[in-house]
Amino acid sequence: MVTTEYPAGSPNWVDLGSPDTGAAAAFYGAVFGWEFRSAGPEAGGYGFFQQGGKTVAAVGPLNEPGAASAWTVYFSTPDADALAKAVEQGGGAVRMAPMDVMDAGRMALFTDPTGGRFAIWQPGRTKGLDAIGEPNTFCWAELHTADPAAAISFYQALYGWGAADSGLPGIEYSVLSVADAGPQDMGFGGVAGPHEGLADGWLLHFAVPDADAAVAATSAQGGSVVMPASDLPTVGRIAVLADPAGAQFAVIQPVPPQSA
The missing domain is CATH 3.10.180.10 (2,3-Dihydroxybiphenyl 1,2-Dioxygenase, domain 1)
Known part of the structure; x- marks a missing residue:
């Protein structure tokens, strides 16, 4: 994570x-x-x-x-x-x-x-972002490419990333994790094939408390909806959007964690 x-x-x-x-x-x-x-x-x-x-x-x-x-x-x-x-x-x-x-x-x-x-x-002086994985912050990096295997091989040579099948029914998707990730690590991103309407390359996801509200705000501010909000079992409610200049990004309303 x-x-x-x-x-x-x-x-x-x-x-x-x-x-x-x-x-x-x-x-x-x-x-x-x-x-x-x-x-x-x-x-x-x-x-x-x-x-x-x-x-x-x-x-x-x-x-x-x-x-x-x-x-x-x-x-x-x-x-x-x-x-x-x-x-x-x-x-x-x-x-x-x-x-x-x-x-x-x-x-x-x-x-x-x-x-x-x-x-x-x-x-150097700046290690990275001050907040990540919190509401209204970056939480996931997803690479869309016509050759997932070649992309994974390239990044593994650079960083030793782990790549595991997501286990989601009917979806070919590899979950990426850092080299020293423990068994409970859920990964930081994923790799998938191309998808109609989505630009090839890295798609950044931002966690939101309400995906539908983010979609509505995007439209109201002159952005566009690339993929409307939909539920992905065990993951959350996800939409892909674009700002008025055309930069694509995704929002995800995560599934609440299960209580013990």
Whole structure:
């Protein structure tokens, strides 16, 4: 499961690339109740989404030529430079070589061999997000790809991830876990094949107390519904949405934990 311990290979940061960060801040503020805080003039328009004073995500302008608005997941690493070499050796592409982000940490941007875009974060002063897995925060990273086996093999070579069948009837889905996950670990994400309407790549899920309310707020704020809310047994009620700039994300109203 996702936690703020952030062992190597776990997701430790998420951010949105947007053509209009002000509009994005207004949209996600209405949907999730987030507040925007600028990272300062030296950050080039980058800033943080906060909830209760805790950073839960971030947003910045689109800096790559031809880039479309999208959410990006970052995975923790103790050595960004070594991981960049491993990405190239594994058939992936380095879109932005490792670079220092002041004293906060070191980052890089990659594309896996199946086309999935992701990033890495080597912690410095900033270990990762302040809150994760709580209501209205990031809780799950899901890769949609035409070649799940190749994608899993690539990431396992980088991080030693575990990949286990979900056990959900009629669904081909692998649950991902960090290398040192214990037997009770429920994973941090998954890998699935392509799905009509969903963009290939990493789809970020945010936990919400009411999935239908999040869908309604998205529509009211000019976003769109990619997949309407539906119940997934033992998991929760899930919907896939897109913000006004087209960045896709998912919301999940988790099934309440069973009492002992």
